[in-house]
Amino acid sequence: xxxxxxxxxxxxxxxxxxxxxxxPVTDAIAIGDSENDLSMIREAGLGVAVANAPKxxxxxxDYVTENDxxxxxxAEVIEKFILS
Numbered sequence: 001x002x003x004x005x006x007x008x009x010x011x012x013x014x015x016x017x018x019x020x021x022x023x024p025v026t027d028a029i030a031i032g033d034s035e036n037d038l039s040m041i042r043e044a045g046l047g048v049a050v051a052n053a054p055k056x057x058x059x060x061x062d063y064v065t066e067n068d069x070x071x072x073x074x075a076e077v078i079e080k081f082i083l084s
Contacts, residue, residue, distance in 0.1 A: 011039030
C-alpha cells in the first residue's frame with residue numbers, strides 16, 4: 001500500500017520534472033508495470049507497459065513490451081523507440 005497526498009503521483013511528478021528541464025511531455029517515455037505507474041503511463045507522450053503488467057495497465061499503454069521487467073523490457077523500449 002502507498003499513502004501519498006491527494007494529487008501526488010508519478011504522472012504529476014514526471015510533468016514537473018519535464019517542465020523544469022524544458023522537455024515537452026510529448027517527448028517523454030514512461031515505462032511501468034503497476035497501479036502506481038498508471039498516471040505516468042497516461043501522461044507521457046509514449047506510455048509503455050511491460051509484458052508482465054496486469055491487463056488493465058497494458059490496456060492503458062500505447063505499447064506493451066514483449067519482455068518483462070526482469071528480461072530487458074527497458075532495453076527493448078530504448079532499442080525500438082530511441083535508437084532506431
